[in-house]
Amino acid sequence: MGETYDRGTVESYDRWTEFSAGMWAWLLHKFSGWILVGYLFMHIPVLSTGVQSMGGGADTYTATLQGLESLLVVRFLEVGLLAVAVFHVLNGVRLLLIDLGLGLENQDRSFYLSLVVTGAIVVASVPTFLGGHL
Ligand code: HEM
Numbered sequence: 001m002g003e004t005y006d007r008g009t010v011e012s013y014d015r016w017t018e019f020s021a022g023m024w025a026w027l028l029h030k031f032s033g034w035i036l037v038g039y040l041f042m043h044i045p046v047l048s049t050g051v052q053s054m055g056g057g058a059d060t061y062t063a064t065l066q067g068l069e070s071l072l073v074v075r076f077l078e079v080g081l082l083a084v085a086v087f088h089v090l091n092g093v094r095l096l097l098i099d100l101g102l103g104l105e106n107q108d109r110s111f112y113l114s115l116v117v118t119g120a121i122v123v124a125s126v127p128t129f130l131g132g133h134l
Pocket residue numbers: 029030032033034036037040088089091092093095096
């Protein structure tokens with residue numbers, strides 16, 4: 001049968017200062033999920049408005065994208081978006097496996113692994129994004 005854990009009282013808000021990998025995994029998962037939703041809501045109108053306001057067509061779409069990519073801040077934001085998306089996917093798969101009962105006893109280590117793999121993928125992407133090879 002399952003074990004029971006003493007989770008403390010709900011009212012003891014100061015518990016967040018006690019480090020626990022699971023809490024940070026939970027927080028980062030929520031944060032990354034809602035950033036992705038926010039990004040999607042921004043992404044679709046920005047691109048479609050960009051095309052329409054310039055008369056439409058494939059060339060104007062390309063020009064809109066190249067204009068955005070020419071801004072360094074946009075390329076930095078893309079690195080950030082990649083970090084958020086990769087972390088959410090890796091941690092999401094980790095959560096789904098844990099939901100299936102796989103790896104619960106190693107859940108701290110799999111969280112750290114998802115952070116390390118996210119970091120490696122993001123670092124590897126930097127030359128491409130910041131180089132602006134579009
Ligand atoms: C392969 C891709 C993805 C996987 C494996 C995945 C996995 C998950 C899982 C397992 C949860 C539930 C976490 C829990 O048990 O509390 C979750 C929550 C969530 N996901 Fe994803 N996800 C993916 C892609 C996305 C995308 C593309 C978006 C947004 C556009 C997104 C937005 C969210 C949001 C908003 C939540 C709820 C966060 C909260 O608890 O408030 N996810 N995801």
